[in-house]
Amino acid sequence: MIKILVTGSLGQLGRCIQDITDQYPDFEYKFVDVDELDICNKEQVQLFFDNYKPDFCINTAAYTAVDKAEEDSRKAFDVNANGAKNLAESCLMHNTVLIHISTDFVFDGTKTIPYNETDLPNPISVYGASKLQGERYIEAILQKHIIIRTSWLYSPFGSNFVKTMLRLAETKSVLNVINDQIGTPTNAYDLAGGIMQVIVKHVQLEKNSEAIQFYGTYHFSNEGACSWYDFAKKIFDINKINIDLRPIPTSGYPTPAKRPMYSVLDKTKFKRxxxxxxxNWDKLTFKSKN
Ligand SMILES: NC(=O)c1ccc[n+]([C@@H]2O[C@H](COP(=O)([O-])OP(=O)(O)OC[C@H]3O[C@@H](n4cnc5c(N)ncnc54)[C@H](OP(=O)(O)O)[C@@H]3O)[C@@H](O)[C@H]2O)c1
Structure with a gap:
């Protein structure tokens, strides 16, 4: 049976993948988070691969605290760059396909039309730089890789914008939300489905040795584009929450890390x-599970 290893499995995306595995019963799964497999620990990663010998590794493990990364760059690079490198090296040893998740934050946000995979990255934050370094290590080490850049991830799990908005609405009657950063929310369940489709297609084509054409970098978010303000408005509309929502510019909400002003991703390559x-992003389905 084809074996799939999922790292960082207690995070948003890891839990969504775990939630949909019953739709893909032909695979065997191993879900591990940092307590069982610390991707920064090269020896531990090697030993784990020696024992489990996965056919696919989905790396959802990451240091995702974008603002904290500005003052903790060592840790951000350790997880997002060195962790990815350790996985790529072990994948190479075991002929494992690495599906690695990256971010729209590798771009500087100066474009005004959707970013495609050939656009030059130019991160403006430590988090973005650490994720880009992870991509570069993987590309240099392992041919059998699929890097998927995504954006504005939300789910019923962990912390994300949707949950933050709903929590704030419990205690506040007025909320200021940025309306000049444009991107696309991504339902982590949709991304989880996309990742599983990558594996299904790979397995189909591998039989004819055609899977080689898949390797490389892809973009995946939901369709469409919006500001954080539009996103918040949608969240409150769907949940029938009455709140005085006010649009503000980025300058009205300073943060330690700079964010791209525009980070809509072109998904044509992935879809095709x-x-x-x-x-579309506004098909917002959301149930809170903690
Ligand atoms: N969240 C977003 O808006 C967003 C946007 C674009 C791209 N992405 C990318 O999408 C992927 C999934 O994001 P997510 O939101 O699901 O992340 P998440 O909820 O923060 O989950 C990441 C998981 O990785 C674990 N982890 C941290 N360090 C680790 C290590 N050294 N070894 C193994 N596991 C470790 C975390 O554990 P702890 O919680 O204990 O640290 C957590 O369970 C990431 O690659 C992220 O960079 C996310």
């Missing part, structure tokens, strides 16, 4: 290659 259609 993997024969996958993607929901």
């Amino acid at each position: 290659t993997f024969d996958f259609s993607i929901n």
Whole structure:
């Protein structure tokens, strides 16, 4: 049976993948988080791969605290760059395909039309730089890789913008939200489905040795574009929450890390290659699970 290892499995994306595995019963899964497999620990990663010998490794493990990374760059680079490198090296040893998740924050946000995979990254934050370094290590070490850049991830799990908005609405009657940063929310369940489609397609084509055409970098978010303000408005509309929502510029909400002003991703390559259609961002389905 084909074996799939998922790292960082207690995070948003890891938990969504775990939640949909019953739709893909032909695979065997191992879900591990830092307590069982610390991707920064090279020896531990090697030993784990020696024992489990996965066919696919989905790396959802990451240091995702974007603002904290500005003052903790060593840790951000350790997880997001060296961790990715350790996985790539072990994947190479075991002929494992690495599906690695990256971010829209590798871009500087100066474009005004959607970013495609050939656009030059130019991160403006430590987090973005650490994720880009992770991508570079993987590309240099391992041919059998699929890097998927995503954006504005939300789910019923962990912390994310949707949960923050709903929590704030419990105690506040007025909320200021940025309306000049444009991007696309991504339902982590949609991304989880996209990742599983990558594996299904890979398995189909591997039989004819054609999977080689898949390797490389892809973009995946939901379709469409909006500001954080539009996103918040949608969240409150859907949940029938009455709140005085006010649009503000980025300058009105200073943060330690700079964010791209525009980070809409062009998904054409992913949709075409993997024969996958993607929901629009405003098909917001959300149930809180903690
Ligand atoms: N969240 C977003 O808006 C967003 C946007 C674009 C791209 N992405 C990317 O999408 C991927 C999934 O994001 P997410 O939101 O699901 O992340 P998340 O909820 O923060 O989950 C990451 C998981 O990785 C674990 N982890 C941290 N260090 C580790 C280590 N050394 N070894 C193993 N596991 C470790 C974390 O554990 P602890 O919680 O204990 O640290 C956590 O369980 C990441 O690659 C992220 O960079 C996220």
